[in-house]
Amino acid sequence: MNILSIVFAILFMLSFAFYACLENQTMIHRLNKTFISQTNIFRKMLTAYETEIYKKTRASAKIASSKHKKKEEKNTLKEIPTPSKINPECARLNLWPLLQTGREENQLLYEELAQLLRQFYKKSLFSFFSDQTGLEYRFLDTWLASIKTSLSENPTDPVILEKIALTDKTLQMLYYNMLRGSKEKYPTLLDFVKVDQKTKDKLCLFHATPTMLSIFFGDAAQAVYEEIHGEKIVVTAEMIEEICRQHRAACFDKKFFEIITLARFKHDTSSTMTLLEEDPTTQISFRKKMAR
Amino acid sequence: MLIGLGLLTILLSLLFSFFTSSIKMDQKLQRAQYALLERQHLMNRLQSIFSSCVPPGPLADSCSLYTKKMQEEAPLNLITLFDQGIDPDPAFSGPCLARIYLNVAKQLCLAIWPEERHKENKTVREEILLQNVSSFEFRFLYRNAQNAIGWEKKWPKKEKRPVPSLIELDLWIGIEEQEAPNLTLSFILPSQEPKITYKQKNQL
Numbered sequence: 001m002n003i004l005s006i007v008f009a010i011l012f013m014l015s016f017a018f019y020a021c022l023e024n025q026t027m028i029h030r031l032n033k034t035f036i037s038q039t040n041i042f043r044k045m046l047t048a049y050e051t052e053i054y055k056k057t058r059a060s061a062k063i064a065s066s067k068h069k070k071k072e073e074k075n076t077l078k079e080i081p082t083p084s085k086i087n088p089e090c091a092r093l094n095l096w097p098l099l100q101t102g103r104e105e106n107q108l109l110y111e112e113l114a115q116l117l118r119q120f121y122k123k124s125l126f127s128f129f130s131d132q133t134g135l136e137y138r139f140l141d142t143w144l145a146s147i148k149t150s151l152s153e154n155p156t157d158p159v160i161l162e163k164i165a166l167t168d169k170t171l172q173m174l175y176y177n178m179l180r181g182s183k184e185k186y187p188t189l190l191d192f193v194k195v196d197q198k199t200k201d202k203l204c205l206f207h208a209t210p211t212m213l214s215i216f217f218g219d220a221a222q223a224v225y226e227e228i229h230g231e232k233i234v235v236t237a238e239m240i241e242e243i244c245r246q247h248r249a250a251c252f253d254k255k256f257f258e259i260i261t262l263a264r265f266k267h268d269t270s271s272t273m274t275l276l277e278e279d280p281t282t283q284i285s286f287r288k289k290m291a292r
Numbered sequence: 293m294l295i296g297l298g299l300l301t302i303l304l305s306l307l308f309s310f311f312t313s314s315i316k317m318d319q320k321l322q323r324a325q326y327a328l329l330e331r332q333h334l335m336n337r338l339q340s341i342f343s344s345c346v347p348p349g350p351l352a353d354s355c356s357l358y359t360k361k362m363q364e365e366a367p368l369n370l371i372t373l374f375d376q377g378i379d380p381d382p383a384f385s386g387p388c389l390a391r392i393y394l395n396v397a398k399q400l401c402l403a404i405w406p407e408e409r410h411k412e413n414k415t416v417r418e419e420i421l422l423q424n425v426s427s428f429e430f431r432f433l434y435r436n437a438q439n440a441i442g443w444e445k446k447w448p449k450k451e452k453r454p455v456p457s458l459i460e461l462d463l464w465i466g467i468e469e470q471e472a473p474n475l476t477l478s479f480i481l482p483s484q485e486p487k488i489t490y491k492q493k494n495q496l
Contacts, residue, residue: 035332049482162385291347
Protein backbone atom coordinates (compact mmCIF):
# COMPACT_ATOMS: atom_id res chain seq x y z
CA MET A 1 0.00 0.00 0.00
CA ASN A 2 2.87 2.34 0.94
CA ILE A 3 4.67 1.48 -2.25
CA LEU A 4 1.59 2.30 -4.27
CA SER A 5 1.36 5.77 -2.78
CA ILE A 6 5.06 6.36 -3.55
CA VAL A 7 4.50 5.25 -7.15
CA PHE A 8 1.50 7.55 -7.48
CA ALA A 9 3.45 10.44 -6.00
CA ILE A 10 6.26 9.89 -8.49
CA LEU A 11 3.84 9.60 -11.38
CA PHE A 12 2.14 12.81 -10.24
CA MET A 13 5.50 14.61 -10.18
CA LEU A 14 6.35 13.30 -13.63
CA SER A 15 3.02 14.41 -15.07
CA PHE A 16 3.51 17.83 -13.53
CA ALA A 17 6.98 18.14 -15.09
CA PHE A 18 5.60 16.97 -18.44
CA TYR A 19 2.85 19.60 -18.28
CA ALA A 20 5.44 22.33 -17.51
CA CYS A 21 7.52 21.22 -20.54
CA LEU A 22 4.45 21.19 -22.76
CA GLU A 23 3.40 24.66 -21.66
CA ASN A 24 6.86 25.99 -22.44
CA GLN A 25 6.77 24.40 -25.88
CA THR A 26 3.33 25.89 -26.60
CA MET A 27 4.55 29.34 -25.62
CA ILE A 28 7.59 29.05 -27.90
CA HIS A 29 5.37 27.78 -30.72
CA ARG A 30 3.07 30.79 -30.28
CA LEU A 31 6.02 33.21 -30.34
CA ASN A 32 7.35 31.56 -33.50
CA LYS A 33 3.95 31.83 -35.14
CA THR A 34 3.75 35.52 -34.25
CA PHE A 35 7.21 36.13 -35.71
CA ILE A 36 6.28 34.38 -38.97
CA SER A 37 3.00 36.27 -39.31
CA GLN A 38 4.71 39.61 -38.57
CA THR A 39 7.34 38.87 -41.21
CA ASN A 40 4.55 38.00 -43.68
CA ILE A 41 2.76 41.25 -42.93
CA PHE A 42 5.94 43.29 -43.47
CA ARG A 43 6.43 41.54 -46.83
CA LYS A 44 2.83 42.21 -47.81
CA MET A 45 3.23 45.85 -46.86
CA LEU A 46 6.37 46.25 -48.93
CA THR A 47 4.65 44.57 -51.89
CA ALA A 48 1.67 46.94 -51.50
CA TYR A 49 4.07 49.88 -51.30
CA GLU A 50 5.93 48.79 -54.44
CA THR A 51 2.67 48.23 -56.33
CA GLU A 52 1.60 51.76 -55.43
CA ILE A 53 4.93 53.19 -56.63
CA TYR A 54 4.86 51.19 -59.89
CA LYS A 55 1.31 52.38 -60.58
CA LYS A 56 2.69 55.90 -60.61
CA THR A 57 5.63 55.13 -62.89
CA ARG A 58 3.66 53.10 -65.43
CA ALA A 59 1.18 55.91 -66.10
CA SER A 60 2.34 56.45 -69.71
CA ALA A 61 1.76 52.81 -70.67
CA LYS A 62 -1.82 53.01 -69.41
CA ILE A 63 -2.65 56.01 -71.60
CA ALA A 64 -1.63 54.07 -74.72
CA SER A 65 -4.17 51.37 -74.04
CA SER A 66 -6.94 53.67 -72.81
CA LYS A 67 -8.82 53.69 -76.17
CA HIS A 68 -9.08 49.93 -76.11
CA LYS A 69 -10.22 50.06 -72.50
CA LYS A 70 -12.99 52.57 -73.25
CA LYS A 71 -14.45 50.23 -75.86
CA GLU A 72 -14.42 47.40 -73.37
CA GLU A 73 -16.08 49.55 -70.70
CA LYS A 74 -18.96 50.37 -73.02
CA ASN A 75 -19.75 46.70 -73.50
CA THR A 76 -19.66 45.71 -69.85
CA LEU A 77 -21.90 46.88 -67.00
CA LYS A 78 -20.29 49.06 -64.36
CA GLU A 79 -19.54 47.12 -61.20
CA ILE A 80 -19.78 48.70 -57.77
CA PRO A 81 -16.17 48.98 -56.57
CA THR A 82 -15.26 47.43 -53.25
CA PRO A 83 -14.60 50.23 -50.74
CA SER A 84 -11.01 50.82 -49.68
CA LYS A 85 -9.91 49.45 -46.31
CA ILE A 86 -9.07 52.93 -45.04
CA ASN A 87 -11.25 55.98 -45.50
CA PRO A 88 -9.14 58.36 -47.68
CA GLU A 89 -7.90 61.78 -46.54
CA CYS A 90 -10.30 63.71 -48.80
CA ALA A 91 -13.28 62.04 -47.10
CA ARG A 92 -12.35 62.94 -43.51
CA LEU A 93 -13.85 65.64 -41.33
CA ASN A 94 -11.40 68.55 -41.14
CA LEU A 95 -11.07 69.99 -37.62
CA TRP A 96 -9.27 73.11 -38.82
CA PRO A 97 -12.36 75.40 -39.11
CA LEU A 98 -13.35 74.44 -35.54
CA LEU A 99 -9.89 75.30 -34.27
CA GLN A 100 -9.83 78.61 -36.12
CA THR A 101 -13.32 80.03 -35.73
CA GLY A 102 -14.78 77.99 -32.89
CA ARG A 103 -17.89 75.95 -32.17
CA GLU A 104 -20.55 78.62 -32.77
CA GLU A 105 -19.40 79.28 -36.33
CA ASN A 106 -19.20 75.60 -37.19
CA GLN A 107 -22.16 74.11 -35.36
CA LEU A 108 -22.88 71.52 -38.07
CA LEU A 109 -19.31 70.21 -38.14
CA TYR A 110 -19.28 70.08 -34.33
CA GLU A 111 -22.53 68.11 -34.25
CA GLU A 112 -21.27 65.71 -36.92
CA LEU A 113 -18.14 65.06 -34.87
CA ALA A 114 -20.32 64.33 -31.85
CA GLN A 115 -22.44 62.00 -34.01
CA LEU A 116 -19.24 60.22 -35.13
CA LEU A 117 -18.20 59.64 -31.52
CA ARG A 118 -21.68 58.48 -30.52
CA GLN A 119 -22.01 56.10 -33.43
CA PHE A 120 -18.68 54.30 -33.14
CA TYR A 121 -17.62 54.59 -29.51
CA LYS A 122 -20.67 55.12 -27.30
CA LYS A 123 -21.75 51.48 -26.96
CA SER A 124 -18.32 49.86 -26.89
CA LEU A 125 -16.19 52.44 -25.04
CA PHE A 126 -17.99 55.26 -23.27
CA SER A 127 -19.68 53.04 -20.68
CA PHE A 128 -16.24 51.87 -19.42
CA PHE A 129 -15.09 55.43 -18.77
CA SER A 130 -18.08 57.35 -17.48
CA ASP A 131 -21.71 56.85 -16.44
CA GLN A 132 -22.59 60.43 -17.34
CA THR A 133 -24.43 61.26 -20.55
CA GLY A 134 -22.93 63.67 -23.05
CA LEU A 135 -19.40 62.30 -22.72
CA GLU A 136 -18.93 62.88 -26.45
CA TYR A 137 -19.33 66.66 -25.96
CA ARG A 138 -17.01 66.72 -22.92
CA PHE A 139 -14.42 64.75 -24.90
CA LEU A 140 -14.79 66.97 -27.98
CA ASP A 141 -14.31 70.19 -26.00
CA THR A 142 -11.24 68.88 -24.16
CA TRP A 143 -9.79 67.43 -27.35
CA LEU A 144 -10.23 70.62 -29.39
CA ALA A 145 -8.79 72.71 -26.53
CA SER A 146 -5.72 70.43 -26.36
CA ILE A 147 -5.16 70.66 -30.13
CA LYS A 148 -5.39 74.45 -29.86
CA THR A 149 -2.77 74.46 -27.08
CA SER A 150 -0.49 72.23 -29.12
CA LEU A 151 -0.92 74.54 -32.12
CA SER A 152 -0.12 77.64 -30.10
CA GLU A 153 3.09 76.00 -28.78
CA ASN A 154 4.28 74.90 -32.24
CA PRO A 155 2.42 77.05 -34.78
CA THR A 156 4.60 76.04 -37.74
CA ASP A 157 4.51 72.29 -37.15
CA PRO A 158 1.74 70.13 -38.63
CA VAL A 159 -0.73 68.75 -36.08
CA ILE A 160 -0.15 65.08 -35.28
CA LEU A 161 -3.35 63.79 -33.68
CA GLU A 162 -1.55 60.84 -32.03
CA LYS A 163 0.63 63.29 -30.07
CA ILE A 164 -2.21 65.30 -28.54
CA ALA A 165 -2.10 65.14 -24.73
CA LEU A 166 -5.43 65.69 -22.97
CA THR A 167 -5.57 67.28 -19.52
CA ASP A 168 -8.00 64.68 -18.17
CA LYS A 169 -6.31 61.28 -17.64
CA THR A 170 -9.55 59.30 -18.11
CA LEU A 171 -10.23 61.08 -21.37
CA GLN A 172 -6.61 60.48 -22.41
CA MET A 173 -7.11 56.73 -21.96
CA LEU A 174 -10.40 56.93 -23.87
CA TYR A 175 -8.63 58.86 -26.65
CA TYR A 176 -5.86 56.25 -26.81
CA ASN A 177 -8.46 53.49 -27.25
CA MET A 178 -10.28 55.48 -29.90
CA LEU A 179 -7.05 56.08 -31.82
CA ARG A 180 -6.08 52.42 -31.69
CA GLY A 181 -9.47 51.04 -32.66
CA SER A 182 -10.47 47.45 -32.03
CA LYS A 183 -10.95 44.85 -34.72
CA GLU A 184 -14.64 44.29 -35.49
CA LYS A 185 -15.69 46.39 -32.46
CA TYR A 186 -14.92 50.01 -33.27
CA PRO A 187 -12.74 51.69 -35.95
CA THR A 188 -9.81 53.99 -35.37
CA LEU A 189 -10.64 57.68 -35.05
CA LEU A 190 -7.75 58.55 -37.37
CA ASP A 191 -9.75 57.25 -40.34
CA PHE A 192 -12.45 59.88 -39.96
CA VAL A 193 -10.77 63.11 -38.87
CA LYS A 194 -7.84 65.27 -39.97
CA VAL A 195 -6.34 68.69 -39.30
CA ASP A 196 -5.53 70.26 -42.67
CA GLN A 197 -4.66 73.94 -42.67
CA LYS A 198 -4.21 74.23 -46.43
CA THR A 199 -7.41 72.84 -47.91
CA LYS A 200 -10.85 74.40 -47.82
CA ASP A 201 -12.42 71.52 -49.75
CA LYS A 202 -15.61 69.94 -48.47
CA LEU A 203 -15.71 66.29 -47.44
CA CYS A 204 -15.73 64.20 -50.63
CA LEU A 205 -18.60 61.68 -50.58
CA PHE A 206 -17.43 60.03 -53.81
CA HIS A 207 -14.29 58.65 -52.13
CA ALA A 208 -15.82 58.00 -48.69
CA THR A 209 -16.21 54.44 -47.44
CA PRO A 210 -19.66 53.17 -46.35
CA THR A 211 -18.48 53.37 -42.70
CA MET A 212 -17.82 57.10 -43.13
CA LEU A 213 -21.11 57.57 -44.98
CA SER A 214 -22.98 55.95 -42.09
CA ILE A 215 -22.24 59.04 -39.95
CA PHE A 216 -24.39 61.13 -42.30
CA PHE A 217 -26.86 58.61 -43.69
CA GLY A 218 -27.18 55.94 -40.97
CA ASP A 219 -28.66 52.67 -42.27
CA ALA A 220 -28.88 54.02 -45.81
CA ALA A 221 -25.06 54.35 -46.07
CA GLN A 222 -24.53 51.21 -48.21
CA ALA A 223 -27.35 52.17 -50.58
CA VAL A 224 -25.94 55.70 -50.90
CA TYR A 225 -22.50 54.25 -51.64
CA GLU A 226 -23.98 52.04 -54.36
CA GLU A 227 -25.89 54.98 -55.83
CA ILE A 228 -22.78 57.19 -55.94
CA HIS A 229 -20.68 54.43 -57.55
CA GLY A 230 -23.42 53.11 -59.80
CA GLU A 231 -24.14 53.83 -63.47
CA LYS A 232 -25.68 57.27 -62.98
CA ILE A 233 -23.46 60.08 -64.19
CA VAL A 234 -24.88 62.67 -61.84
CA VAL A 235 -26.05 62.03 -58.29
CA THR A 236 -27.96 64.86 -56.64
CA ALA A 237 -28.86 65.70 -53.06
CA GLU A 238 -32.51 64.91 -53.88
CA MET A 239 -31.59 61.40 -55.03
CA ILE A 240 -29.78 60.77 -51.76
CA GLU A 241 -32.69 62.18 -49.81
CA GLU A 242 -34.99 59.73 -51.61
CA ILE A 243 -32.71 56.78 -50.77
CA CYS A 244 -32.62 57.85 -47.12
CA ARG A 245 -36.41 58.04 -47.10
CA GLN A 246 -36.67 54.54 -48.58
CA HIS A 247 -34.32 53.19 -45.92
CA ARG A 248 -36.03 55.22 -43.19
CA ALA A 249 -32.77 56.89 -42.24
CA ALA A 250 -34.11 59.71 -40.12
CA CYS A 251 -30.76 61.36 -39.51
CA PHE A 252 -30.47 62.82 -43.06
CA ASP A 253 -30.48 66.60 -43.28
CA LYS A 254 -29.93 68.71 -46.42
CA LYS A 255 -27.78 71.03 -44.31
CA PHE A 256 -25.03 68.38 -44.52
CA PHE A 257 -24.19 69.68 -47.97
CA GLU A 258 -22.58 72.69 -46.30
CA ILE A 259 -19.72 70.43 -45.29
CA ILE A 260 -19.95 67.56 -47.81
CA THR A 261 -19.83 67.49 -51.60
CA LEU A 262 -21.02 65.10 -54.29
CA ALA A 263 -18.54 66.36 -56.89
CA ARG A 264 -16.33 63.71 -58.47
CA PHE A 265 -13.04 65.55 -58.24
CA LYS A 266 -9.63 64.01 -58.45
CA HIS A 267 -7.59 64.99 -55.41
CA ASP A 268 -3.90 65.63 -55.05
CA THR A 269 -2.18 62.56 -53.68
CA SER A 270 -0.74 63.19 -50.23
CA SER A 271 2.96 62.67 -49.48
CA THR A 272 2.18 59.68 -47.25
CA MET A 273 0.06 56.57 -47.69
CA THR A 274 -1.46 54.42 -44.96
CA LEU A 275 -1.30 50.68 -45.46
CA LEU A 276 -3.30 48.11 -43.53
CA GLU A 277 -2.33 44.47 -43.84
CA GLU A 278 -3.50 41.37 -42.00
CA ASP A 279 -2.21 37.85 -41.68
CA PRO A 280 -5.20 35.54 -42.23
CA THR A 281 -3.86 32.68 -40.08
CA THR A 282 -3.13 34.60 -36.88
CA GLN A 283 -5.47 37.57 -37.53
CA ILE A 284 -2.61 39.94 -36.61
CA SER A 285 -2.90 43.23 -38.46
CA PHE A 286 -0.54 46.18 -38.88
CA ARG A 287 -1.23 49.70 -39.98
CA LYS A 288 1.64 51.85 -41.20
CA LYS A 289 2.17 55.26 -42.71
CA MET A 290 4.68 55.22 -45.54
CA ALA A 291 6.13 57.90 -47.80
CA ARG A 292 5.00 57.99 -51.41
CA MET B 293 7.65 -9.02 -2.45
CA LEU B 294 11.39 -8.68 -3.05
CA ILE B 295 11.02 -9.42 -6.75
CA GLY B 296 8.26 -6.84 -6.95
CA LEU B 297 10.41 -4.25 -5.22
CA GLY B 298 13.33 -5.05 -7.47
CA LEU B 299 11.21 -4.69 -10.60
CA LEU B 300 9.79 -1.41 -9.32
CA THR B 301 13.31 -0.09 -8.65
CA ILE B 302 14.37 -0.99 -12.19
CA LEU B 303 11.24 0.64 -13.60
CA LEU B 304 11.68 3.80 -11.58
CA SER B 305 15.40 4.10 -12.34
CA LEU B 306 14.60 3.68 -16.04
CA LEU B 307 11.92 6.34 -15.78
CA PHE B 308 14.24 8.71 -13.95
CA SER B 309 17.13 8.20 -16.34
CA PHE B 310 14.78 8.86 -19.26
CA PHE B 311 13.44 11.92 -17.52
CA THR B 312 16.95 13.26 -16.73
CA SER B 313 18.07 12.86 -20.33
CA SER B 314 14.89 14.49 -21.62
CA ILE B 315 15.40 17.43 -19.21
CA LYS B 316 18.99 17.84 -20.40
CA MET B 317 17.83 17.79 -24.01
CA ASP B 318 15.03 20.18 -23.18
CA GLN B 319 17.48 22.60 -21.56
CA LYS B 320 19.68 22.51 -24.67
CA LEU B 321 16.66 23.08 -26.87
CA GLN B 322 15.47 25.91 -24.67
CA ARG B 323 18.85 27.63 -24.90
CA ALA B 324 18.77 27.33 -28.70
CA GLN B 325 15.16 28.49 -28.83
CA TYR B 326 15.91 31.43 -26.57
CA ALA B 327 18.74 32.50 -28.88
CA LEU B 328 16.44 32.10 -31.86
CA LEU B 329 13.64 34.09 -30.22
CA GLU B 330 16.10 36.83 -29.31
CA ARG B 331 17.18 37.08 -32.95
CA GLN B 332 13.59 36.99 -34.16
CA HIS B 333 12.74 39.81 -31.76
CA LEU B 334 15.73 41.82 -33.01
CA MET B 335 14.69 41.30 -36.64
CA ASN B 336 11.07 42.23 -36.01
CA ARG B 337 11.89 45.27 -33.92
CA LEU B 338 14.37 46.69 -36.41
CA GLN B 339 12.17 45.87 -39.40
CA SER B 340 9.23 47.64 -37.78
CA ILE B 341 11.39 50.72 -37.07
CA PHE B 342 13.03 50.86 -40.49
CA SER B 343 9.76 50.38 -42.33
CA SER B 344 8.29 53.34 -40.43
CA CYS B 345 11.10 55.80 -41.19
CA VAL B 346 9.70 59.30 -41.62
CA PRO B 347 10.81 60.63 -45.01
CA PRO B 348 12.20 64.18 -45.38
CA GLY B 349 9.21 66.48 -45.59
CA PRO B 350 6.94 68.42 -43.25
CA LEU B 351 7.59 66.04 -40.35
CA ALA B 352 11.34 65.60 -40.82
CA ASP B 353 13.32 68.69 -41.78
CA SER B 354 16.49 66.89 -42.75
CA CYS B 355 17.71 63.31 -43.14
CA SER B 356 15.62 60.95 -41.01
CA LEU B 357 18.17 58.14 -40.88
CA TYR B 358 21.89 58.62 -40.26
CA THR B 359 24.94 57.19 -38.51
CA LYS B 360 26.84 59.04 -35.81
CA LYS B 361 30.01 58.40 -33.81
CA MET B 362 29.17 58.75 -30.13
CA GLN B 363 32.29 57.29 -28.47
CA GLU B 364 35.78 56.53 -29.72
CA GLU B 365 36.36 52.84 -30.58
CA ALA B 366 32.64 52.10 -30.31
CA PRO B 367 30.75 51.13 -33.45
CA LEU B 368 28.84 53.82 -35.33
CA ASN B 369 25.40 54.43 -33.85
CA LEU B 370 22.35 54.55 -36.05
CA ILE B 371 19.80 57.26 -35.39
CA THR B 372 16.43 57.42 -37.07
CA LEU B 373 13.20 59.37 -36.91
CA PHE B 374 10.39 56.86 -37.21
CA ASP B 375 6.65 56.68 -36.75
CA GLN B 376 6.04 54.83 -33.51
CA GLY B 377 2.29 54.64 -34.09
CA ILE B 378 -0.14 54.92 -31.19
CA ASP B 379 1.14 54.65 -27.64
CA PRO B 380 -0.60 55.26 -24.27
CA ASP B 381 1.93 58.05 -23.67
CA PRO B 382 1.19 60.75 -26.30
CA ALA B 383 4.82 61.92 -26.27
CA PHE B 384 5.86 58.47 -27.48
CA SER B 385 3.18 58.36 -30.18
CA GLY B 386 3.76 59.35 -33.80
CA PRO B 387 7.25 60.42 -34.89
CA CYS B 388 9.93 59.45 -32.33
CA LEU B 389 13.70 59.21 -32.41
CA ALA B 390 15.47 55.87 -32.09
CA ARG B 391 19.14 55.11 -31.50
CA ILE B 392 20.76 51.71 -31.98
CA TYR B 393 23.98 51.34 -30.03
CA LEU B 394 26.24 48.99 -28.08
CA ASN B 395 26.45 49.55 -24.33
CA VAL B 396 29.33 48.75 -21.94
CA ALA B 397 27.76 45.42 -20.99
CA LYS B 398 28.11 44.29 -24.65
CA GLN B 399 24.40 44.49 -25.32
CA LEU B 400 22.92 45.76 -28.54
CA CYS B 401 20.37 48.32 -27.37
CA LEU B 402 17.60 50.43 -28.74
CA ALA B 403 16.72 53.74 -27.14
CA ILE B 404 13.55 55.62 -28.07
CA TRP B 405 12.73 59.17 -27.06
CA PRO B 406 10.19 61.79 -28.15
CA GLU B 407 11.22 64.05 -30.99
CA GLU B 408 12.75 67.48 -30.38
CA ARG B 409 9.54 69.45 -30.04
CA HIS B 410 8.79 67.58 -26.80
CA LYS B 411 11.92 68.88 -25.09
CA GLU B 412 10.24 68.96 -21.70
CA ASN B 413 9.84 65.18 -21.83
CA LYS B 414 13.21 63.73 -20.84
CA THR B 415 12.14 60.09 -20.59
CA VAL B 416 13.97 57.58 -22.71
CA ARG B 417 12.80 54.05 -23.32
CA GLU B 418 15.61 51.54 -23.54
CA GLU B 419 15.40 47.94 -24.59
CA ILE B 420 18.00 45.24 -25.06
CA LEU B 421 17.87 43.74 -28.51
CA LEU B 422 20.71 41.20 -28.32
CA GLN B 423 23.09 40.01 -25.60
CA ASN B 424 26.83 39.29 -25.83
CA VAL B 425 27.51 41.39 -28.93
CA SER B 426 31.17 42.35 -29.35
CA SER B 427 30.64 44.62 -32.34
CA PHE B 428 28.18 45.57 -35.06
CA GLU B 429 28.17 47.40 -38.34
CA PHE B 430 25.49 48.74 -40.64
CA ARG B 431 25.79 48.75 -44.42
CA PHE B 432 23.59 50.91 -46.67
CA LEU B 433 22.79 50.37 -50.33
CA TYR B 434 23.80 53.40 -52.39
CA ARG B 435 24.77 54.59 -55.85
CA ASN B 436 28.28 56.00 -56.23
CA ALA B 437 29.58 58.73 -58.55
CA GLN B 438 30.30 56.14 -61.27
CA ASN B 439 26.63 55.13 -61.19
CA ALA B 440 27.47 51.74 -59.72
CA ILE B 441 25.44 50.23 -56.90
CA GLY B 442 27.41 49.38 -53.77
CA TRP B 443 27.45 49.31 -49.98
CA GLU B 444 28.32 52.25 -47.78
CA LYS B 445 29.30 51.78 -44.12
CA LYS B 446 28.54 55.37 -43.11
CA TRP B 447 25.36 57.28 -43.77
CA PRO B 448 26.11 60.80 -42.51
CA LYS B 449 23.42 63.37 -41.84
CA LYS B 450 22.88 65.42 -44.99
CA GLU B 451 20.08 67.79 -45.86
CA LYS B 452 17.08 65.89 -47.30
CA ARG B 453 19.09 62.75 -47.95
CA PRO B 454 16.69 59.90 -48.84
CA VAL B 455 16.48 56.69 -46.87
CA PRO B 456 18.22 53.72 -48.56
CA SER B 457 16.02 50.86 -49.74
CA LEU B 458 18.21 48.16 -48.21
CA ILE B 459 20.17 48.02 -44.95
CA GLU B 460 22.36 45.17 -43.76
CA LEU B 461 23.40 44.65 -40.17
CA ASP B 462 26.54 42.64 -39.43
CA LEU B 463 26.87 41.33 -35.90
CA TRP B 464 29.89 39.88 -34.14
CA ILE B 465 28.57 37.78 -31.29
CA GLY B 466 30.83 36.42 -28.56
CA ILE B 467 34.46 36.30 -29.72
CA GLU B 468 35.86 39.64 -30.78
CA GLU B 469 38.86 38.67 -32.94
CA GLN B 470 36.84 37.38 -35.82
CA GLU B 471 36.93 38.79 -39.31
CA ALA B 472 33.61 37.61 -40.65
CA PRO B 473 30.44 38.46 -38.75
CA ASN B 474 28.49 35.69 -37.02
CA LEU B 475 25.18 37.03 -38.09
CA THR B 476 24.03 39.21 -40.98
CA LEU B 477 20.51 40.56 -41.13
CA SER B 478 18.92 42.40 -44.05
CA PHE B 479 16.12 44.93 -43.86
CA ILE B 480 14.09 46.22 -46.79
CA LEU B 481 12.84 49.78 -46.45
CA PRO B 482 9.97 51.45 -48.28
CA SER B 483 12.19 53.72 -50.32
CA GLN B 484 12.97 54.29 -53.99
CA GLU B 485 16.68 54.96 -53.41
CA PRO B 486 18.88 54.12 -55.20
CA LYS B 487 16.78 54.22 -58.36
CA ILE B 488 17.68 51.53 -60.89
CA THR B 489 16.67 52.23 -64.46
CA TYR B 490 16.24 49.27 -66.76
CA LYS B 491 16.72 49.82 -70.48
CA GLN B 492 14.65 48.12 -73.16
CA LYS B 493 16.45 45.54 -75.29
CA ASN B 494 16.50 47.66 -78.44
CA GLN B 495 17.99 50.57 -76.52
CA LEU B 496 20.96 48.55 -75.38
